[in-house]
Every structure is written in C-alpha cells, then in structure tokens.
Amino acid sequence: QLQLQESGPGLVKPSETLSLTCTVSGGSISSSSHYWGWIRQSPGKGLEWIGSIHYSGSTYYNPSLKSRLTISVDTSKNQFSLNLNSMTAADTAVYYCATHRGDIVPMVFANWGQGTLVTVSS
C-alpha cells in the first residue's frame, strides 16, 4: 500500500513562493502506472485539483493556476514537489498529495497524504 507524506512550511508571506514536497513510501515513484497529484482545500471550502505529474516529467496543470505553478519529480528521492509563486491569502489551504488510480485520465485519486496546512500571512 502506497503511503504519501507532505512536508513544507506552514506559513508563507504574501507574494512569496510556496514549496511543498510529497515523499512516497511503499512503492516506487518511477512506476510507469503511477501519476502523482496535488489537491488543496481552503478552510471550510471544497477540494480543488492543482495539478499532476508522471515520473517521466509530464505535467498537467489546473488552467486557473498554471501561470504560477510548477510541479516536479525527483525519482532518486522518491519525491515529487509543488512550487506555487505569488502567494496570496486566497491560497491559504490544506494541501494534499495523492496518487492517481491508474492513468491520468480518468482523474481518480486513490491514495492521499494526510495533508499539510499552509497559511499565507505577513
């Protein structure tokens, strides 16, 4: 059973860049069958798909975040990462990493990390 764990700062200043890492255990991030994603949830709000990546480096981004977003993978560390720049209070959320169930389509998230709260404040 794959396990995922998010890590990163809990507090980010406005206009700065958020960097989060998801460490995968119980399996290889380089499995060709696995796609890896980021989802966030603003306090008291719903879920929002941020973007996803394949170990080969192919990326898939939410169009509303694409201009500020970079997702990357480090196969040597069995990790994938999220960078979101120009952070504002609207980006305050719990950020989850997850693994897709199978291919990028049909956009199904089978295993989730526990989530990490990121607050944007000066």
Add this chain to the structure above:
Amino acid sequence: QSALTQPRSVSGSPGQSVTISCTGTSSDVGDYNYVSWYQQHPGKAPKLMIYDVSKRPSGVPDRFSGSKSGNTASLAISGLQAEDEADYYCCSYAGSYTGVFGTGTKVTVL
C-alpha cells in the same frame, strides 16, 4: 472550469437511504463516464468511494452506489449508518487532462 454543483447538505435516519447529486456540464460530467466520489471525515484526508461513475474500490461497502444521467451524477447511500456522517465530494474529468471537484455535501445521520 467551474466547480460541480452539489447540495450543501442531506440527512437521513439510520437505515434510510440518501442520494447526493453532482451537476456539471456537457464538458465534464456529461461528456465522460469518469465521475468519482470521495468521503471526508472532519480533519481527515478524503477517501475514494466510487470511480468511473459506478465502480467501487475494494473494501467500500456495497451500500454505496453511483450513477449518472446526462450532466448529473449521483451517489446513493443505502442502509445509512452513523459512520457515514461525513462530507462527500464528486470529481469529474473535464477534458484536456484536467479535473474538477464538486462543492461538497455534508451528510448528517439523524
């Protein structure tokens, strides 16, 4: 991409059935049989309950079932139990390798 529309809340007594709707457009729910449903208890990560409209992952009780008609997908919970009280979110493939979640529904067991 706009969030899929779900009712804010539904409720039922133990043993009863409830249904949650998830309304999208012809560009997401209506165009693909790729709707999934997630259960989220307070302070916990979401859990996959249904995928590809009506398929259940191993370990999910058959009290949970999914369906779709046109631009609206539905999750039905029969034989409602106390542990079913949670938030539920739908998610649909929206084309061009993107996905969109629903607004979420709080299920209350009376």
